[in-house]
Amino acid sequence: MLSGENRHPVRITRRSMTAAALGAVGAAALAGGAGRAVRAAAAPRWGEPATRRSSAGALSVTLDTTASNGQMMFNGGVPGPTMRFRPGDTVRVLMKNNLPGAMTNLHTHGLHVSPEGSSDNVFQMLTQGQQFQYEYRIPANHPAGTYWYHPHHHGDSTTQVNAGLAGAIIIEGGLDTVTGVSGLPERLFILQSPQRLDRTPTPITVNGKTAPTFTLAPGATERWRFINASASEFVQLSVVGHTMNLIAIDGNALSSVRRVSTHLLPPGGRVEALIQTQAAGSYAVSMLPWGRRPRSQTLATMSVSGTPVVAKQLPTTLIAAADLTNATIAARRTFEFQANRNGIPLSINGRVFDMNTVDVTTRLGTVEEWTLRNVTQDPHPFHIHVNAFQVMKVNGVTQPVTWMDTMPLPSRGEVVVRIPFADFVGKSVFHCHILQHEDRGMMQMFEVVAPAARSASEASCAELPASRRAACRRNRRGSSKGRSGGDARKD
């Protein structure tokens, strides 16, 4: 399944990627640093991928993956089509693998759906020429918000995401009906970082374009959705001269608007912000230098011009979020994200990902508290499939109620999260969302089991003669601990 000859089947030449990534105007855009607008005449016009919207509770989409000129495409485009649907819908995606010599599959990043069968099952693989019918049953109470899809073939995720395979998912509802958000025009920024073989920085593209421009009237208000669909770039977002009024992080509405001047978007992360334009002028939507990364770039240029409009009242209160501060904690676990430990380049708790090993077993319907410790200099974005989590503490500091599915672990820092394992049993994964790290094994498998499964196991001890019951239970606890990850403790 992970044979070496299938690892890097598509040859991406420097020349082809340079052409694809830079285009005729890319060099000019690169020269324009953060905070400075690029020359409008040289920049491409704003554009967004086509949208496929559900109707009568169903959406059916075909995603045909192909490769040419060093790019990989869904249905011939980068990024792929945007899927829009509603809680309670059934979404069917017929995925076709026409990548030469490559295996692939599909992950619906952030969706709270079953990880089994034909749903968000990252263990499903499609060989070249194969097609597979995915079917996602979206729960009626699924949080509305911004999600995305991309291949998750372990060992090849970086190549395929870098080469262009990504697309947006928008679940309608939630904030769409909140006063101050309802009815606002939307703008979607799918950020991608096309790969070059020599690893020199390539410009981050927005919806497949390098530094596109758009025009808004002074005083206009828009709802912007950002998706960091790059394999490894941390994007310190900023809109020069403007406040970002954050309303949602990942697929989760905030309880109240957060007014910020920058927001760190890790690879895989999403954020929604209301932007109200200021006086006429040209403003960069920028990636600013962050941490040890000096890189900056104008992602897009907003031209504010024309007849001013009366600025709308921005909301303050949004949607109250669940708070697990007082939840009953079924288990506490610690995971260390490690580099160069015992000869292993990248690991979690000393292990590299093994397709045949369940590292963590959790029980359906419980909440666990995980301490995520980054003992390396590099930040690692923690992402867990199927279940979002509440961020409790960052480096010991208690956080306002915030739900995420992709969380940067600070350099040599520690994050405490609480994860409800609700609704779905089955095996899935958590990992670093720097996909190079994931491909090299900074990932673990977890399995959510139904309470009945554990009860049956425990009941088998009860059936034994009294003299052997205690030893049976000790043994079961021992084997359960050995297979349930790091240093699991039960409350």
Ligand SMILES: [Cu+2]
């Ligand atoms: Cu990492």
